[in-house]
Amino acid sequence: MNRFFPWGFLSVTALVFLAIFVAYPILGVLFRSFIGENGAFSLDGFETFLTRGKYLEALMNTVILGLIVTLTCTILGVFLAFVVARYDIPFANIVLLLPLSVLIIPELISAQSWVMVFGNNGLITNLFKALGLPFPRFYGWFGLIYVMTLTYYVHVFLAALAALRGFDHSLEEAGQSLGTAPFTTYFRVVFPTILPAVLASGLIVFTLVIGNFAISIALAQRVPLLSVMTYRSFISELGGNPTMQSTLATVSILLVSGVLFLQKRYLSKRNYQMVAGRSTPRIKLRGWKALLISGGAGLIIVLSLMPALVVLMGSFTVSRGPVMYWGQFTLEHYVRIWDFNLAVIGNSLKFASLATGLGVCFATLVSYLLVKKRSVFSPVLDYLLLLPLTISGTVLGIALAQGFNSGPIVLSGGLLMVLAMMVRRLPFGVRNASSNLHNISNSIEEASVSLGVPPVRTFFNVVLPLMAPGIAAAAILTWVTTVAELSASVVIYQAGQETLPIQIFRLISSDLMARASAFGVINMFIILVPVFFGIKVMKVRLFSS
Structure with a gap:
């Protein structure tokens, strides 16, 4: 049992998480594409897909x-x-x-x-x-x-x-x-x-x-x-x-x-x-x-x-509805955001922060398990981590919405938003977190353990500081992509949970480009600050991996 704890146990825990929140909703979409309106096995969805020209x-x-x-x-x-x-x-x-x-x-x-x-x-x-x-x-x-x-x-x-x-x-x-x-x-x-x-x-x-x-x-x-x-x-x-939405999602996954x-x-x-x-x-x-x-x-x-x-x-351009008067400048759009839409900025910061924090912690652990503590569970763990790459954000949002709207686990609202943002970027977070793990000699960790330091404490005191550059890059890139996330979140958000990209999307759909631009500038600013801090202050190499 001592050989199983702690790393074997943590590998199984990671597998269970990925199985529930990645494999289960994706397999659910695939399964539902073969279910007809009467609840029995059917190929009606694929028949419709192949026979309707659109x-x-x-x-x-x-x-x-x-x-x-x-x-x-x-x-x-x-x-x-x-x-x-x-x-x-x-x-x-x-x-x-x-x-x-x-x-x-x-x-x-x-x-x-x-x-x-x-x-x-x-x-x-x-x-x-x-x-x-x-x-x-x-x-x-x-x-x-x-x-x-x-x-x-x-x-x-x-x-x-x-x-x-x-x-x-x-x-x-x-x-x-x-x-x-x-x-x-x-x-x-x-x-x-x-x-x-x-x-x-x-x-x-x-x-x-x-x-x-x-x-x-x-x-x-x-x-x-x-x-x-x-x-x-x-x-x-x-x-x-x-059936039809699952069929379309299945075709996207297969493609x-x-x-x-x-x-x-x-x-x-x-x-x-x-x-x-x-x-x-x-x-x-x-x-x-x-x-x-x-x-x-x-x-x-x-x-x-x-x-x-x-x-x-x-x-900063004056607008009346969809008409923009280029050359005439105003602060009206930012004032309107300050008076009525601060909650949208708060939602983006809240959801992105939670998704980034949870995602980086999970990515750091999984990257260590895959690089330094490979076991019989590693191949399956590797495969499950690739699943988010096989689907678009829209399909992931549909999979999560369908998978957790009923059954033993019911999720909705902000929790589902955070989960979608986190899962969507997991493969990239693991890749960046493990970017310098291959250069860390096993002898360093073995020396610490041989001196009586427990494995978990060795990980936190010795390995984690050496992984810091890769973890910082993973955190910045995860933050940047979650703040800009639209395709998955627009499918599952509820009223009052609009983020900056969702609000921009809604304004663009209404041809209110000037107001959308103000939200866009705020979105870019929120993205730019950690990128600038990471590159200039922390000297993080974002594209080294």
């Missing part, structure tokens, strides 16, 4: 959108990574802000900002109208591809940049010494080496696109998409038979799971390593090449950071 159209649109955005993100990300890694451009340091822009600017706010610029009542749209010029409709395919590309290309950029910086320049020189032209060498030597990293990040982009809710609900007015249809099915059938399986299978067969490589020297560009390449990279950076500026300006 469902197949939504599935096809989702896959096509995922493929197109993955392609555009790959082109944009690889281009920018190649420019930063190979050329000495004047604003290279600003590129370091790009990963932070993804954290600081939530997806919903990004979509909102571009609607304020190119939407039906947008700044550029009205400018073209005033000049008597036609302007293409932003809603639909163009808007979806445009906004999602600028939101997700950073994932490919980071992967490609890391691969290019780790590339051994001597291989490239060897190819050119054999008479191969530099351009040909890039495609025959350099790009095949970085291809696994690019494809892996591209598959991540694909899963993010097909599971996206915030941008899709804002821009896909005439383009049926699976995530939006799943949400609307749940809202319209709330209290009725859940994402299939992509993740392909990613894992591909990466297991292709792995390149550089040993003692020599980094590639950066080239100073001149003339028209410098203007073209630097201008292209600069435009990408400006467009990536522009949503924050647009939302900031919009929050």
Whole structure:
């Protein structure tokens, strides 16, 4: 029994928690998709899905959108990574802000900002109208591809940049010494080496696109998409038979799971390593090449950071209903928040704090159990931790709402909100918390135990302080993503539990963009403060893992 306590017991406890709050609701969704209106086994849901054109159209649109955005993100990300890694451009340091822009600017706010610029009542749209010029409709395919590309290309950029910086320049020189032209060498030597990293990040982009809710609900007015249809099915059938909403959720789960399986299978067969490589020297560009390449990279950076500026300006702009009077400034929107909507800010802070605290504690424990105290329970624990990655936030919200609205465990309200926020980010929290565990020698812990210090006290006194950088990164990233969480919380929230993203979503749906901008600025500020404190004060490396 002494060998079982404490780590075996804690592993079982973690397994029970994940089984109840992750596996059970997800399996419940899958099970309910095979139950008909009479409560018996039925394939009616899948038959309806396959025979009604709107469902197949939504599935096809989702896959096509995922493929197109993955392609555009790959082109944009690889281009920018190649420019930063190979050329000495004047604003290279600003590129370091790009990963932070993804954290600081939530997806919903990004979509909102571009609607304020190119939407039906947008700044550029009205400018073209005033000049008597036609302007293409932003809603639909163009808007979806445009906004999602600028939101997700950073994932490919980071992967490609890391691969290019780790590339051994001597291989490239060897190819050119054999008479191969530099351009040909890039495609025959350099790009095949970085291809696994690019494809892996591209598959991540694909899963993010097909599971996206915030941008899709804002821009896909005439383009049926699976995530939006799943949400609307749940809202319209709330209290009725859940077969169709469960079927849509099941299709989403199978789609994402299939992509993740392909990613894992591909990466297991292709792995390149550089040993003692020599980094590639950066080239100073001149003339028209410098203007073209630097201008292209600069435009990408400006467009990536522009949503924050647009939302900031919009929050101080006078508005009457949906009409915004650009150039006329006011503090009215912030005064209104102070007088009537402080509870919304309080809800965001309360739910995000609880989800972050509980999530980081659980992630820290599980990462230690998986890295340092592996047992017969570890493979199952590993598998259960992957389940939140196989579902979108909307599906997770539906799974939790269906799973705990009746039965032995009934949860609702704020507790369910915190649970959804916590579970959704667990895989990323575990990954960050364990980022430096592999570098901690087991001999340090063994020495403490050999001196008579109990294992649990050794963990708190010796191991935990060494894990601090990874835990801090996990806490910041968990906080940032929970404060911006919309897709799961919008499904399960109740009256009086609105958070900042939910309030922004409701205002955008009512075309009250200026008021939504004020909430958006507050949301970004709440996100930015811990990120700035972690990077500048605590010297946390958020993207080291």
